Amino acid sequence: MGKTIFFDLDGTLTDSAPGIINSVAYALEKMGHLPMTRAELAYFVGPELTKAFGEKCGYDKETALRAIGFFREYFTDKGMWENSPYPGVRELLTKLRDAGFILRVATSKPTVFAERILERFELLPCFSRIDGAPLDESQSGDKDTVLAAALRDLPAAPGSLIVGDRKYDVNAGKKNGLLTVAVTYGYGSPEELNACRPDFTVPTVAALERLLLSL
Secondary structure, three states: OOOEEEEOOEOOOEEOHHHHHHHHHHHHHHHOOOOOOHHHHHHHOOOOHHHHHHHHHOOOHHHHHHHHHHHHHHHHHOHHHOOEEOOOHHHHHHHHHHOOOEEEEEEEEEHHHHHHHHHHOOOHHHOOEEEEEOOOOOOOOOHHHHHHHHHHHOOOOOOOEEEEOOHHHHHHHHHOOOEEEEEOOOOOOHHHHHHOOOOEEEOOHHHHHHHHHHO
8 A cells, every 4th residue: 555645735735824814804703803913813724713713712612613604604605715726736746646645635624625625726636535524513623633533544554644834734643653744835834833843844845746756
């Protein structure tokens, strides 16, 4: 069995920050919350939303779920498409698949949203499986939970990897026995990524391609 590469979605395969930020701003307005700056809203790009609304807004789980409902109103209609693949990603995935890697996605997004986004950008055929959170919040969408469930359901060969742009990806990979690759072109700061000590760090999609094809 070939090595598996798990890819994070937001900030790794696609530049999704505009849609997520606009969706959170819409949700906060609906909740009657004081507006946040764009820099403050950028906090929501990466972590699981229930946790993010709790940490940033002080919402308990019930209140956070109400906010997520408003988030999804905007996200489903507009925010999902305020998004684009990073240049070179499609070519990277094609080369990795042709080289014999098994490609999967592990995301904190609900699986149904991830699949629609990947399909819109013609990336879905590159992946053998998409693992995300359930739409009904019956399972946590944090990256640890998503990745652990994905590996229980379909184990990966020794030497498999996860590629992501935030500490959540690196920490989840380490906890689940994967090699970890941090990309600095996404949304994690150099300080955040250095602190979690990934196995590899790359600055560009081109550098990511060189690294993965050399492994």
